[in-house]
Amino acid sequence: MIYYEIMAKEKIKLLIVEDELDICTSIQSYFGKRGFSVSTTGNGREALSMIKTSRPDLVLLDISLNDLSGIEVLKELRQSDKTTKVMIITGQLYRPEEIQKIFDLGISDYRNKPLVLEEIAKAVYEILDEKPREFLPSKKKEKHIGNISSGIVHQLSNLLGIIRNKCENFTSNVEDGIYKSKTPDELVKMSVEIMKDIEETVDKAMGVVGQIKENKKK
Numbered sequence: 473m474i475y476y477e478i479m480a481k482e483k484i485k486l487l488i489v490e491d492e493l494d495i496c497t498s499i500q501s502y503f504g505k506r507g508f509s510v511s512t513t514g515n516g517r518e519a520l521s522m523i524k525t526s527r528p529d530l531v532l533l534d535i536s537l538n539d540l541s542g543i544e545v546l547k548e549l550r551q552s553d554k555t556t557k558v559m560i561i562t563g564q565l566y567r568p569e570e571i572q573k574i575f576d577l578g579i580s581d582y583r584n585k586p587l588v589l590e591e592i593a594k595a596v597y598e599i600l601d602e603k604p605r606e607f608l609p610s611k612k613k614e615k616h617i618g619n620i621s622s623g624i625v626h627q628l629s630n631l632l633g634i635i636r637n638k639c640e641n642f643t644s645n646v647e648d649g650i651y652k653s654k655t656p657d658e659l660v661k662m663s664v665e666i667m668k669d670i671e672e673t674v675d676k677a678m679g680v681v682g683q684i685k686e687n688k689k690k
Contacts, residue, residue, distance in 0.1 A: 516540030
């Protein structure tokens with residue numbers, strides 16, 4: 473397994489357009505921990521607004537969304553924007569000629585689910601012409617801090633990273649003016665939904681803390 477860490481001084485901006493929360497969170501956490509600035513949405517209309525406002529370096533665009541399809545988003549985007557790089561991600565199966573038509577709309581890559589994040593990262597760096605730093609995995613046995621395994625520590629770190637990314641994503645979108653068309657009530661509703669997601673992640677983190685406490689007793 474090879475891990476990639478961003479080398480550029482300025483953060484590369486990714487926009488993840490995906491309405492499956494687990495997939496979206498997984499991609500956001502993976503790239504966020506590698507120094508990317510990651511924004512997310514599951515809404516095609518909002519994606520078009522975010523692209524116009526924040527100018528991401530690359531858009532990871534799912535075809536199945538909760539309003540417009542990814543193809544419709546791409547077609548509308550290309551009417552005024554020919555340069556923003558787009559990678560299609562989809563769980564749908566298309567014939568080769570159908571995939572070619574999608575490439576003809578101006579995409580940089582096409583990936584079928586389930587996604588392998590290391591392969592996605594490799595493709596992202598190639599699309600953006602970036603040179604990632606490579607880390608080979610340690611072949612040593614799992615390290616322990618006292619009675620706490622490094623696996624548990626890594627699990628807790630991942631959960632905390634997810635919490636941080638959710639907060640950073642919302643704050644960045646507000647600061648970039650992406651939500652300027654939202655009413656105060658809509659912003660409150662979005663905040664409540666984010667807090668619910670964070671609450672669930674905190675509960676998972678507390679479960680890991682419980683494991684750590686049990687290990688300390690041994």
